[in-house]
Amino acid sequence: MVQAAPKAAGLHDCREAWVTTLEALAATDPRIVAVVNDSVGSSKLGGFQKKFPDQLINVGIAEQVMVGVGAGLANGGCIPFVSAASCFLTGRSLEQVKADIAYANFNVKLVGQSSGVAYGELGPTHHSIEDFAWLRPLTNLTVIVPADPWETAEAVKWAAAHEGPVYIRLSRMPVPEIVVPGRTFQPGKAQVLREGGDVAIIACGTTVHLALDAARALAGEGIAARVLNMHTINPLDDEAVLAAARTGAIVTVEEASVRGGLGGAVAELTSAHDPVPVERVGFPGFVPTGSVDWLFTEYGLSQDGIAAAARRALARKRK
Amino acid sequence: MTHLNDPVPLIREKALWMRRRAFRMVHEAQLGHPGGDFSATDIIATLYFGVMRFDPKRPDWADRDRFIMSKGHATGALYTVLCAAGYYPEDWLDTYMQPKSRLNGHPNRNYLPGVETNTGPLGHGFPVAVGSAIAGALTGSDHRTFVLTGDGELQEGSNWEAAMVAGHRKLKRLTLIVDRNRLQQGAGTEETSGLDPLDEKFRAFGWQVVEVDGHDPAALLAAFATPTDRPLCLIANTVKGKGVSFMENKASWHHGVPNAEQFAQAMEELV
Ligand SMILES: Cc1ncc(C[n+]2csc(CCOP(=O)(O)OP(=O)(O)O)c2C)c(N)n1
Ligand SMILES: [Mg+2]
Numbered sequence: 001m002v003q004a005a006p007k008a009a010g011l012h013d014c015r016e017a018w019v020t021t022l023e024a025l026a027a028t029d030p031r032i033v034a035v036v037n038d039s040v041g042s043s044k045l046g047g048f049q050k051k052f053p054d055q056l057i058n059v060g061i062a063e064q065v066m067v068g069v070g071a072g073l074a075n076g077g078c079i080p081f082v083s084a085a086s087c088f089l090t091g092r093s094l095e096q097v098k099a100d101i102a103y104a105n106f107n108v109k110l111v112g113q114s115s116g117v118a119y120g121e122l123g124p125t126h127h128s129i130e131d132f133a134w135l136r137p138l139t140n141l142t143v144i145v146p147a148d149p150w151e152t153a154e155a156v157k158w159a160a161a162h163e164g165p166v167y168i169r170l171s172r173m174p175v176p177e178i179v180v181p182g183r184t185f186q187p188g189k190a191q192v193l194r195e196g197g198d199v200a201i202i203a204c205g206t207t208v209h210l211a212l213d214a215a216r217a218l219a220g221e222g223i224a225a226r227v228l229n230m231h232t233i234n235p236l237d238d239e240a241v242l243a244a245a246r247t248g249a250i251v252t253v254e255e256a257s258v259r260g261g262l263g264g265a266v267a268e269l270t271s272a273h274d275p276v277p278v279e280r281v282g283f284p285g286f287v288p289t290g291s292v293d294w295l296f297t298e299y300g301l302s303q304d305g306i307a308a309a310a311r312r313a314l315a316r317k318r319k
Numbered sequence: 320m321t322h323l324n325d326p327v328p329l330i331r332e333k334a335l336w337m338r339r340r341a342f343r344m345v346h347e348a349q350l351g352h353p354g355g356d357f358s359a360t361d362i363i364a365t366l367y368f369g370v371m372r373f374d375p376k377r378p379d380w381a382d383r384d385r386f387i388m389s390k391g392h393a394t395g396a397l398y399t400v401l402c403a404a405g406y407y408p409e410d411w412l413d414t415y416m417q418p419k420s421r422l423n424g425h426p427n428r429n430y431l432p433g434v435e436t437n438t439g440p441l442g443h444g445f446p447v448a449v450g451s452a453i454a455g456a457l458t459g460s461d462h463r464t465f466v467l468t469g470d471g472e473l474q475e476g477s478n479w480e481a482a483m484v485a486g487h488r489k490l491k492r493l494t495l496i497v498d499r500n501r502l503q504q505g506a507g508t509e510e511t512s513g514l515d516p517l518d519e520k521f522r523a524f525g526w527q528v529v530e531v532d533g534h535d536p537a538a539l540l541a542a543f544a545t546p547t548d549r550p551l552c553l554i555a556n557t558v559k560g561k562g563v564s565f566m567e568n569k570a571s572w573h574h575g576v577p578n579a580e581q582f583a584q585a586m587e588e589l590v
Contacts, residue, residue, distance in 0.1 A: 038471065038504045038511060060474035060512030061441055061503060088440060121350055121416040122424035125391070125439030290418035298418075 011174035015044040017149035018111065018170055021156040022081060026052050032160065033057060033073055035082040037066045043083040043113050063088045067096035067110070074106040079160060086112025086128035086169060087119070094134055101165045102138040109159045110167045116206060116255030117287065117295045118172040124286040128169075133260025135167055136234045142166045142187055143234040145254075147208035148178045151231060154185035162187075171255065173206045173292060178229070188232045190240035196224035199310050199317075200244035203253040204230045204262055207281075207301055211253050214306035225310055236265050245274040249313035251281060253306055255296075258282035277316035279309040326369035330536040333403050334364035338562050339589050340402075340412060341395030346582040348416040350424065354572035356395035358500040358533070358557040359467060363388075363396050365539040366465055367404045375405035378432040382460050385451050387435050389444025390469040390498060391425045392574075397434075398422055406433035442475025444468065445495065449481045452493035452550075467496045471503025474512050479524070485550040486525025493550040494543065495526075498533065500559035504573050521552040533557035563588055 026032040026048065034045055034056045049056045057073075059066045063084060070082040082089065089112050090097060101108050112128060119126035135143050144159070144166065146152040152170065159166040180193060193208070194215050203211035208229050215225040226247060228240055244250055250270065252263035263280030270276055281300050296302055300309065337360050345351035363386070367373075371384040388397045394415075402409055414420035421430035425439030436447045448466035455462050468478060485493050497517065501508050508514050518528045526549060531542040533555030542553050559573070560566030563585045566575075577585060 038474075038506075040505050042504075058505075058511055060508075061471050062474045062476060062512070064476060092440060119424075121348070123427065123439065125425050125437065288419045289416060289423040294418045 012149045014149050014152040014170050017152040019044045021153045025160050026055055031079045033078045033080045035070050035080050037063050037084045039084045063092040064096050067093040068100055070108040071100040071106045074108050081109045083111040086115035087126050090131040102141040105140045108165050112169045114172045115169045120292040129257045129283050132256045140165055144232050145169045145205040148175050171206045176209050188235045190237040191229040193229050194227040196226035197247055198224045199249040199314055200226040200247045201251045202228045202230050206255045207253040213303035217307050241266055241269050245270045245276045249317045250278045251309045251313050253281040256282050277313045279313040281309050327536045330364045330368045333368050334360050337399040340399045342585055344415040346577050349576045350416050351395050352392040352574050354559040355393040357561045358559045359393050359396045359498050361534045362555055363400045365536045367400050369540050370543045382462050384462050385435050385464040387444045387448045387466040389466050391438025401433040441472040442477040445478045445481040449485050452490040463492045465494045470499045470508050482524040490550045491547050496553045496555050498557050499554050500557045502559045502570050526550050526552045528552045530554045
């Protein structure tokens with residue numbers, strides 16, 4: 001039985017794993033190119049720029065052009081990693097992402113930085129909580145949300161090798177390494193981090209470790225919660241979701257809007273095939289000013305908030 | 320508000336207060352964009368204390384002149400000028416970036432009187448200003464619309480679409496001020512995606528263009544009064560971080576924040 005170990009000591013900024021992996025790839029493959037919008041620093045690409053000056057294209061503050069240039073680079077045989085704050089990468093360039101990347105099916109890797117509410121106090125213009133809803137319906141586009149540095153590195157390696165458009169959604173929130181014996185990364189295949197038959201918690205990205213904390217707390221109350229790491233939002237692992245539905249109650253957790261994202265996807269699927277109560281933890285819409293920590297606590301993206309959602313889901317469970 | 324006497328001393332006094340107060344906000348929040356606050360301060364102080372017609376008691380007065388802060392990251396400059404202009408009390412500034420504060424990291428018109436539109440993503444304020452100027456013409460209002468953009472911000476294509484519409488429609492009550500500090504977030508504008516010759520670009524789009532020292536209120540006042548039959552673009556040459564020696568012309572102060580020592584030194588210099 002899979003059982004994730006308690007948190008390893010230390011928290012990590014997944015951007016370190018992102019650049020280390022990209023630099024290793026670029027060192028052996030000159031087709032790897034980073035494309036940025038005045039975002040060398042926020043993408044942690046300063047070292048990459050020094051090592052591979054010709055493989056970094058800074059188009060300036062021009063996100064639509066940045067994504068279009070990414071498509072053109074792919075057309076010319078490069079493997080572009082287009083990296084920018086995910087609010088602008090997805091929001092500002094949504095039509096380019098849809099038409100030039102997903103629809104045209106170009107081999108472009110979009111890397112959303114500081115996603116979710118990482119920019120806390122900078123407010124809703126800088127939050128990227130709508131990106132799942134915007135990108136999830138796009139045909140051809142694989143949407144990956146790594147939970148920790150290991151998964152970030154795996155996702156970047158996989159994306160480079162995969163022929164086709166990918167969106168990797170990174171955060172700036174420090175997260176613990178999730179320790180799983182014999183861990184593998186298979187896009188589109190959710191990972192069961194903890195078994196349990198009373199309720200299933202389906203989480204992604206920065207909230208996975210919080211879901212594990214909540215499951216441990218619930219165990220103390222005699223509630224067995226399964227925890228799924230749903231690192232791929234598109235395509236969704238339908239089989240894992242429907243298996244989760246067989247516990248009779250689901251909680252979804254994401255650093256994103258509860259509308260249209262992971263929670264939306266799970267609700268769509270279960271309502272069509274196996275209607276069970278689904279409690280969605282995330283943000284209801286534009287949120288007030290506040291630090292990341294404050295926002296996480298205020299909106300229940302915490303051990304307590306997730307455990308409370310699990311109890312609500314259990315209370316609604318069909319007898 | 321009209322000013323019969325020479326407004327320059329008042330503008331200078333307000334600009335000094337704005338810089339000191341904004342830097343205190345940034346220091347306390349340990350967040351903000353002080354470099355861009357300081358390059359824009361004299362331009363904004365000149366507008367509010369020497370050029371614009373407004374009444375802080377009636378923020379929705381139909382005939383008010385509009386100021387649109389397209390470079391929405393420079394909230395230190397915007398929030399302090401609106402306070403100095405009488406839109407809200409000074410203790411609101413103490414809440415800068417605090418949970419549930421009206422003073423978000425980027426301006427929100429629904430929470431703060433005097434804010435004309437929500438900005439933060441670059442390249443949004445200018446098109447809104449064009450709409451506001453068109454509305455003035457449609458409703459027979461004689462209000463002027465002023466919009467301030469960064470220079471790096473002009474790399475966004477939306478600005479050039481807006482410039483084309485304004486030039487085409489000869490929106491003579493629209494004034495664009497470019498905060499030409501030659502730096503963006505990570506580097507210089509010219510090494511990133513060059514803008515020069517900026518004056519020729521705007522002329523080619525049907526604009527009247529004036530270059531001006533963006534830290535000289537008297538020169539700014541004269542530039543704002545330029546007679547024109549078309550939209551007016553002021554290319555205001557500025558210094559990012561202006562007024563604090565260790566911040567001037569340093570990209571790292573785009574969103575750098577001061578420690579206690581740096582804050583103290585800045586307060587000594589800003590007198
Ligand atoms: C659409 C968009 N892309 C990127 C950013 C991130 N960003 C904030 S300020 C800034 C640099 C702006 O430079 P400039 O316009 O020259 O402003 P100033 O020098 O006056 O601060 C960048 C890239 C943003 N706010 N919006
Ligand atoms: Mg600039």
